[in-house]
Amino acid sequence: MLENANDLRISDEALALLGAPDIGYVRALDGNGYGLFGADGTLLAECPSYEVAAAVARQNGLSAFAVN
Numbered sequence: 001m002l003e004n005a006n007d008l009r010i011s012d013e014a015l016a017l018l019g020a021p022d023i024g025y026v027r028a029l030d031g032n033g034y035g036l037f038g039a040d041g042t043l044l045a046e047c048p049s050y051e052v053a054a055a056v057a058r059q060n061g062l063s064a065f066a067v068n
Contacts, residue, residue, distance in 0.1 A: 024062040026053040036064065 023039045029046065034053040036045040047053035050066065057064035 022061070022063060024057050024064045025067045026050055026057065026064050027067045036062075038062075 024044065025037050025039070026034050027037070029035045032048070034047050034050050035043050036047060036053045036057055038044055044060075045053065045056050047056060054064050
């Protein structure tokens, strides 16, 4: 049992996998458009706008967040 929550350690990879099935993020791509990415950083879709990327996420059961 943890005596202190600050003692809990988790790798970046494990943290990404925790949200992988349900969480994604949207960010601008280097070229035109926006990318929808899985929590693990996998590019899932390239979209012409943020709104389209967010809609694609919702249609596929993902909670998407915008990042810079």
